[in-house]
Amino acid sequence: MEKLAMTRTIVRGGTIVTPEGTFSGDVVIEGEKIAEVTEKAESRPDDTVIEAEGLLVLPGIVDAHTHIMLDTGIYKTADNWLVGTRTAAAGGVTTVVDFATQFPGQSFREAVENRWAEAQDAIVDYALHCMVTELPIGSEDSLRTLIEMGLPSFKIYTTYRPNYYMDDATILRLMRKAVEIGGLVIVHAENDAMVTEATEHLVNTGRTGWQYHPLSRPPEAEQEAVNRILFLARLADAPVYIVHCTTGLSVELVRNARQAGQPAWCETCPQYLLLDDRVYRSEHPEHYILQPPIRPAGEPEKLWKLVSEGAVSLISTDSCDYTLEQKREFTEFTKTPGGLPGIETLLPLVYTYGVDKGRMDLTDMVRLLCENPARLFGLAPRKGFLKPGSDADLVLYDPGVEKEIHHEDLHYLAGYSPYEGMGVKGEVRMTFSRGEVIYRDGEILGTAGRGQFVPGKPFSVDVMET
Structure with a gap:
């Protein structure tokens, strides 16, 4: 039986940020994983393309x-x-x-x-x-x-x-x-x-x-x-x-x-x-x-x-x-x-x-x-990285927005914010978790129970030296 092609999403033209530097480019997502991080990805007819020009693309x-x-x-x-x-x-x-x-x-x-x-x-x-x-x-x-x-x-x-x-x-x-x-x-x-x-x-x-x-x-x-x-x-x-x-x-x-x-x-x-x-x-x-x-x-x-x-x-x-x-x-x-x-x-x-x-x-x-x-x-490298093989966890952040923090706009139950009235530059436009858009422009799209436990690997001091 022929294997079905995995659905792909391309996050196109954003400013990609890693600890090594920033550049304008594309992130290709296949299923739950990052497949490619490149300056220009070749698209296919059935790709979903998300335009990210003007946005920061963060892990x-x-x-x-x-x-x-x-x-x-x-x-x-x-x-x-x-x-x-x-x-x-x-x-x-x-x-x-x-x-x-x-x-x-x-x-x-x-x-x-x-x-x-x-x-x-x-x-x-x-x-x-x-x-x-x-x-x-x-x-x-x-x-x-x-x-x-x-x-x-x-x-x-x-x-x-x-x-x-x-x-x-x-x-x-x-x-x-x-x-x-x-x-x-x-x-x-x-x-x-x-x-x-x-x-x-x-x-x-x-x-x-x-x-x-x-x-x-x-x-x-x-x-x-x-x-x-x-x-x-x-x-x-x-x-x-x-x-x-x-x-x-x-x-x-x-x-x-x-x-x-x-x-x-x-x-x-x-x-x-x-x-x-x-x-x-x-x-x-x-x-x-x-x-x-x-x-x-x-x-x-x-x-x-x-x-x-x-x-x-x-x-x-x-x-x-x-x-x-x-x-x-x-x-x-x-x-x-x-x-x-x-x-x-x-x-x-x-x-x-x-x-x-x-x-x-x-x-x-x-x-x-x-x-x-x-x-x-x-x-x-499953979490925290924008690299092939890592989970497709991404944030699209719009640095051009200026706003104030008010607890009424937040999603928790405290009823107050310790940062009430403080000005901030930028806002989250879109959040991906394992390739799925779970938040977009003020709307929570992720469903209860989709989150997974991620087991941590045994600690080694080498992890902070690489």
Whole structure:
């Protein structure tokens, strides 16, 4: 029987952006894969041609730090996987890397299988880190289950006692095993004792309003923990990745370690690049309760400088979508759920305040938002790349549009945006996921359940050296 020809789509005449450079050209899609990236593709009579002149053609964004349908045991975020990935599609994010949480007494297999079941309505593809909360002595080999299931990144916390907190000895045991089996340890770094004492001091002196939140988690708590984690990783000879760095010093510590030969990387997030602690003196300080908090004026520019210098390996969102009703249920910062929505606004914010402001070029943006997250978390070259054989995940971005961010225009359930009223240049015109147009000109076209789990490959330091 004659094999039927695979349907082809040609994205024609856009500005193609990769970390190696930009050029005007065509992307040929066959089925779910990129078949060709070239200056001029030969078309066939039955090809679907999408004209992209004047548009940027980017790899689909990989948001490596999201919290969709998060259950902390105390709070649950408002978004389910359908809603959370709708916002991703609208923002040009074609892969989210979320978390499977190991709840008390739960095996790693149970944690992952539960998360797979919860994510069955996803519109975009997803990968997972595992939040490791328990690792009794002698159980270290159980981490191999995560590698086998496609979760090569293990998240730990140096704070949030007793639910998530992990002590230094356990961290060392985990790091040693991670090196052996191809795992990457990723860390929420805050000194638990400093946070606990600062919080207790504020409570004991009657300062529990939302405006006091940043005082409960001072920059020094993050910086000490980052430094300590780097020493532990050095002792274990383990690669390490620090999430949501909020201060210049935190990033400098990671960069200095890497320059000294240590495999260490870090991320920051738009909220730390664009906001400062004046938000806690604004009309709605509850909007900005998150951990770590927004830092004082001056820190955002330090972070931007370090991003420009290549010290930050990627920008992700740490998106965590609580509603205003949840944020306002209590007036004490100690009881208010922490987190901000952000997946949908990631690309326009980084383009506007990074590329358009001259802090990075387009190739840097693609490296930070696409290739590096795919490399670090075992998804490359299937995700994050515009190259033959990669999944046909593309974003067509119109840089000529100027608009403001308003929560009414976004697709999540929070009812507010931390970036309300901020101007942005450009908008997503079209999002492709594995060759399918899932978003076009304001309309979500992707259907519930089309998203797939993408298993990550075991970690190797070589992925960031090629």
